[in-house]
Amino acid sequence: MATYHSVCPLDCPDTCGLLIEVNDGRVTKVSGDPEHPYTRGYTCAKMRHYPELIHSPERVLTPLKRSGPKGSGLFTPISWAEALETIARRWQEIIATYGAEAILPYSYAGVMGLLQRNAGHAFFHRLGASELQRTICSPAAEAGWQQVLGYTWGSDPETVVNADLVIIWGMNPASTSIHFLSLVQQARQKGARLIVIDAYRTRTAAVADEVILVRPGSDAALALGVMHVLVAAGLVDSGYISTHVSGYEELRAKVLPDYPPEKVAALTGVPPATIINLARAYGRARAPFIRIGYGLSRHRQGGMAVRLIASLPALVGAYGKPGGGALQSSGTGSAVKLDVLTRPDLRQRPVRAINMVRLGRALTEALEPPVMSLYVYHGNPATVAPDQNRVLAGLRREDLFTVVHERFLTDTALYADIILPATFFIEQEDLYRSYGHYYLQRSPAILPPPGQAKSNWQTFCLLAQALGFSEDIFRHSEREMVELLIQEIPLEQGDRKALAAGRAVKLKPPQGFVTLSGKIELMAAGAKLPGYEPPGDHELNRLYPFHLLTAPAHFALNSNFGQLSSLREREGGPQILVNPDDCRKKGLVDGTLAEVYNQRGSCLLKVRASSDVPPGVAVAPGVWWCRHSPGGRDINSVIGDDLTDLGGGSTFYDHRVDIRPL
Ligand code: SF4
Known part of the structure; x- marks a missing residue:
């Protein structure tokens, strides 16, 4: 048995230091690393299930080509050579007809390592694709x-x-x-x-x-x-x-x-x-x-x-x-400069930006040029994006060439024309910076990827090669890219050595306030006068009397872990928490299915009568894969794509619904 230091790659502010135990080429245990100064040897319950995911028989291990209608889940294995040739050819055809902005990348936080999370930016800048505004979270x-x-x-x-x-x-x-x-x-x-x-x-x-x-x-x-x-x-x-x-x-x-x-x-x-x-x-x-x-x-x-x-x-x-x-967030400062990786200088001209919160509109409305190809990596928009019905309608478009780089047949992968097999964090190198504390840590590739799985970085290098891009960056290994990133970080020599040895090192903040x-x-130039505008007595508030809050689940993280039935059961399945008085008024019975609906759509959730929730509020914990949701839709079917006052962000916690018993 061998034990390795690693880092949790998930979208969680704690960014735990991990110990990975490997026996005969298999991960047998994932536990907290007691040497990590912040997370000190323990993890959440979710992470202890990670070996089941890594060695799941359901992993995608070869490239796949769609062989049935979109969404049917029918695919045929193909080689990487055929997959790359198909993607390059289709993109060249699309570029010749519509221009490169007809290609849209989609990714967010399936892996939080700086290299793998941002691995596609240089490639898409060089390609001239539309830019994705990554606004779903913060x-x-x-x-x-x-x-x-x-x-x-x-x-x-x-x-x-x-x-x-x-x-x-x-x-x-x-x-x-x-x-x-x-x-x-x-x-x-x-x-x-x-x-x-x-x-x-x-x-x-x-x-x-x-x-x-x-x-x-x-x-x-x-x-x-x-x-x-x-x-x-x-x-x-x-x-x-x-x-x-x-x-x-x-x-x-x-x-x-x-x-x-x-x-x-x-x-x-x-x-x-x-x-x-x-x-x-x-x-x-x-x-x-x-x-x-x-x-x-x-x-x-x-x-x-x-x-x-x-x-x-x-x-x-x-x-x-x-x-x-x-x-x-501990990510508010700019301690790590990413330009060596994201390479904004490779953009040959300005391109349009598409807000990921409005993916459904981007795929279904008449844009100029239209989105003709979607490349999804470490993301699962069919499950997590707002306005789910419109997103799914877009993904069903026969003329949309969709490539999904994934480890499992997620809700999104079901709509792919080509699926590329992806790695887990222990099969790739990376550098992690937390958004909940100030430690930085490297994470090595511990196991070789199974089957033909490849990391984000490896895949974008292959795509660059297939499209004839000659820039040096696309020939760098993962390790070289991690080294380049580290060179950009102001660290003392001792910390550099500790980082190289796989230990977590603490970043040091600049002195004073980094403002103009x-x-x-308190009253920054150009900012709105501070204030609060009450929502008012809108018709929608009367039609849909509940304020819906889509809170995080305890035993899942975004759509991660959704494939594990053990964790789905511990979470209690897709459910909605409603105050007991509201249950009485609406005829809702604890433990039974109810329809949660509004003008955008509906989904079926199990009612939990809970006095933890005030009257007039409904709480739906977690997002659930559509195939694990009774009725085939999750809570995002009732979430709109309205934007926040600042930053163009998502408004997941600001929508109205009504609830009726089935
Ligand atoms: S998801 Fe769990 S293991 Fe990962 S950083 Fe958060 S608490 Fe740690």
């Missing part, structure tokens, strides 16, 4: 943060152990960031209070000292209400503000008078006394730490919400206190 949160703090790094999550008040706002780390919650528990053992602010009672709420339930999407109003009270009660840190903050006087005079506790209570559903107590606790804390989640940013006003929550520590000087501050003014900017 752009509103990033844009909201940047309006206040520019490229300033978020507060180090490891310092939360020194906080005396922790606010987890719109995040459920008990399911999505277990190592951060463990640090919070250490702070609590030293006397810190934990307040959870969310739209329903999550697993994290169950361990909090106080839970504040806010009306979905009204987080910006609550932040403004807290600021109002901080100012009125004289709890702001004037010395800190005068040195490190710009825009305070304007915010205080022009904005905050409009958000007294009574008005904010009406907007948010949080009682005035709770708002006042929250502000007082925050203003009086020695070192308050706010962890900002992504869910609250996936509302129409999500960018504003993050901007205002990230402004709170500025008012009380918490960014300057050990243990205080705020963290939205060098200060925290």
Whole structure:
């Protein structure tokens, strides 16, 4: 038996250090690496099932060519040579007729390693394909943060152990960031209070000292209400503000008078006394730490919400206190320069950009030129993209040449003309930078790829060769690319050696605030006046009385692990949590199937009556493969492709539905 150090490749802020045990060429155990300074030897329950996935008999091991109608799942094995020749020929025909912008790449976060995740950028720049705006997850949160703090790094999550008040706002780390919650528990053992602010009672709420339930999407109003009270009660840190903050006087005079506790209570559903107590606790804390989640940013006003929550520590000087501050993502700074990999210089002319949230429109509307080919890698849009019915209609188009580079016959792969077999993280090299902590780590190729599977990087090099691209970058090995990336990172010699030896090393943040003014900017030039617009009394709200929240599952990650029946069963299958009073009103019975529907479509989910969910709210945890969903559609069939106020992001948490028993 041999044991190797590795890194979890999944879209999770914890980016665990892993130990991979290999026996006779098979992974027999995946466990936490006790040497990893942040994740310290344990993982979530999901990762322990990874060997089942790696050695699954259902893996795609050869290139496949479609031999039945789109979506039928009928394919015939072909060689890599035939697959590459077919793709190159079809793309050359499309380019000759429509131009290269008729080709659209689609990828997101199936693998989070810097090399494999960004492996296609140089190739598609060189090809002249349409550019994909990768907006499905975090752009509103990033844009909201940047309006206040520019490229300033978020507060180090490891310092939360020194906080005396922790606010987890719109995040459920008990399911999505277990190592951060463990640090919070250490702070609590030293006397810190934990307040959870969310739209329903999550697993994290169950361990909090106080839970504040806010009306979905009204987080910006609550932040403004807290600021109002901080100012009125004289709890702001004037010395800190005068040195490190710009825009305070304007915010205080022009904005905050409009958000007294009574008005904010009406907007948010949080009682005035709770708002006042929250502000007082925050203003009086020695070192308050706010962890900002992504869910609250996936509302129409999500960018504003993050901007205002990230402004709170500025008012009380918490960014300057050990243990205080705020963290939205540890990826907010630009520690790792990716241009050597993504090669924007290979673009020969500007190309159009297509927002991935609107993939359904891009595939079904009359664009000029139309999208005639889709290349999907480490992504599964048929399951995870909003406006599912339109996405599937696009994927069914006979004239759309679809290539999917995948490990399994996912919902998306079923619609492919060509499927290319893909690797797992232990079969490829990479470099990982977390978005939940500040460690960086290399991950080696531990096993040879099974069958004819190839990594993203290897595949794009082969495609470049097939299309006659002569740039040197397409001849580099994975190891050479990882070395190039590391050269770009400012590291001390000792850290370089540690990184080369496979250990995690900590990135060091730049000093001060990385904004235009060098200060925290509460009223940044060009930014909208801070505020919150209530949703109003729209017809849709009456037709569809539930505010739907599509929360992360506990035993799955996006559409990963969806193929494992054991984890599907532990999660409880596709379900919707509804308040018991709403169940009574609607005739919904716990444990039975109901139809969740709106003007976009419908899906069938099992009802779970839960007093964790406030009346008028419905929570659908996880996205489920269509084939594992009764009725063949998942929750994205009722999710629209509306965009956030900042960053053009998804609005997964901001749609209305009704629910009826079957
Ligand atoms: S999904 Fe998250 S918690 Fe689980 S092993 Fe991966 S990084 Fe760790």
